[in-house]
Amino acid sequence: MSEYMDKQREVIYLHEAQARLNQLSFEPKTVSVSLHDALNETLAKNISAPFPLPNFRRAEYDGYGISDVTDLDSSAQYEIVGEIGAGDRFTRDIGLNETVKLMTGCRVPDEIVKVIPIEKVTVYEDKRIQVNENETKANITEIGYEVEQGQVILKAGTQLTAAKLSLAAAFGIKRIKVYQKISVGILTTGSELIDIKSTTKEGTTFDSNQILLTLLVEESGGQVVLCDTVSDDLDEIDRRIVEMSHQCDLILTSGGVSVGDYDYIAAIAQREKLLFNKIAMRPGSCTTAFCYKHVPVIGLSGNPGACFTGFYFLAEPMIQKFRKQASRLVYKKMTLAQSIPQKNTFERYLRATHSYGRVQPLAKNQSSALQASAETTCFIKIPANTHCTKEMEVDVWLLPCR
Structure with a gap:
């Protein structure tokens, strides 16, 4: 089975994978919420001033x-x-x-x-x-100096900040329509994974990817409605994806996307509407995406570094699209603080820190390395087959909330 799947994998670039996901259509729902519950949400309907501001001299x-x-x-x-x-x-x-x-x-x-x-x-x-x-x-x-009666004060599509919500409050507006949070299911796979409440045993690993993905989804404006960890069992993984598809707008999985005998996410993807299962990037080259019926499933690597990187470049833009927002990653050009002599046939997206226009790749950047993610403030793109020298200008994506 693994040999068959490997032969069927079409290698595409990261921007092509992003484009295929972006072509998926969403129909976000709207919901009426109080101003206190609207912070960072996206306004779904224009708000017009019911009276001028100020409404007296x-x-x-x-x-x-x-x-x-x-x-x-x-x-x-x-x-x-x-x-x-x-x-x-x-x-x-x-x-x-x-x-x-x-x-x-x-x-x-x-x-x-x-x-x-x-x-x-x-x-x-x-x-x-x-x-x-x-x-x-x-x-x-004078009356109406700031805002005239009937003037649009907040446009649909606006991400609501504290200052914008205070403007609505100045007009006595109590509730507003926003786009409903995307409902996300998270499924981490691997017989070696144990819950953080459990006692560790030899050969087992605490499931850090589950808490990572849950909090990244929430930080990005999504809502985790189902979350589970399953062993490497094809029928059980299949059953959980089916269950999640009934309640979720998006499913994120971790693990099981490579070409091994127990990589069952990859096997399930083959029989569904496959979007991609091989990206010319390190880490996370085996990241997979498919649609189960109408629900997109993004299969991220089980390696923590690849899972972290893959979320920001593939899952985070999907969550923002559902909210009618652009990805929160900020693209910049910066200079390298050190040379990177190693070459790779694939593009590399290294975790790094940045300061005053310079970027410093973190020392332990392997796909399996977990600690680097905790220190990451940006990603550096290293082109394929390229030896990068110190002071070389490179593509950088700044992380939000860092």
Whole structure:
């Protein structure tokens, strides 16, 4: 079986694998959520202002409001006839020689044409002020200065940040429509894997890929609805994929994609709608993708380094597509801090750190190396059959949240 599968593998480049996944169509659902639950989600429907902002004439500073412009004369004096605080209403008429003390953010009466800042007046004990310095600005924010009524304040497709949600709150909006989180199933395979709650035995390995993929999915904006670990049993793996396909929009597996006798994900992929099962990249050349009925399945390597790398280049863009967002990986050109003399017939995507436009590949970058992922802030692309020298410019993808 393994020999047959190996012969059937068409080698494609990473960008081709990404393109094949990107061609899959999704129909994201929308859901109404509170503002508190909308952080980092994607807005599904335009939001328009139900009223102008501000919806009243607003004082920009603490000061005194006047209804004429005679403050050009430094001897101008006004009688203080009242005070308006934030949230107060003032109904008394204000004459030409009268003034009202105003607090920042308060409603400014219609007859007031200018607010003289406190520091530009002298206040006398008999409730009079004298203007000491000319004020050229009105210091009043007029109705609708920021936003006009009916204006779109947040467009569909916007990723919602705290500041954007606070804008919605400023209009009294309590709930908004966002795209529903993609439902993801995670299946790690391998008879050697044990749960982290178990006691380790000789020849067994704690299942670190399950927690890795679960948290990466959640960090990327997805929702893990099913998660399981199974031994190298074809029927059991098949059964779990069938179960997950009924509840998930996307299935991620770890392990079982190589050409060994127990690599059953690879075997299942052969009989389904295969997208690819060989990528010209290291690590993760045997990464596989297929569709079980209508649900895409991305079979990542069981090696932790390859699983980590494969998630960001293949699974993360799928999760973002479901949210109507682009991948969060940021592409840059940077210079190598050291030479990389080793060559490979495939493109290599090395885990690395970056600082001030320079990238440093991590020392232990083998596919099976786990610790390097914890230190990774970016990936470096090393072209096939290339000896990279120090200071050479290379392609780099910066990781989010690093």
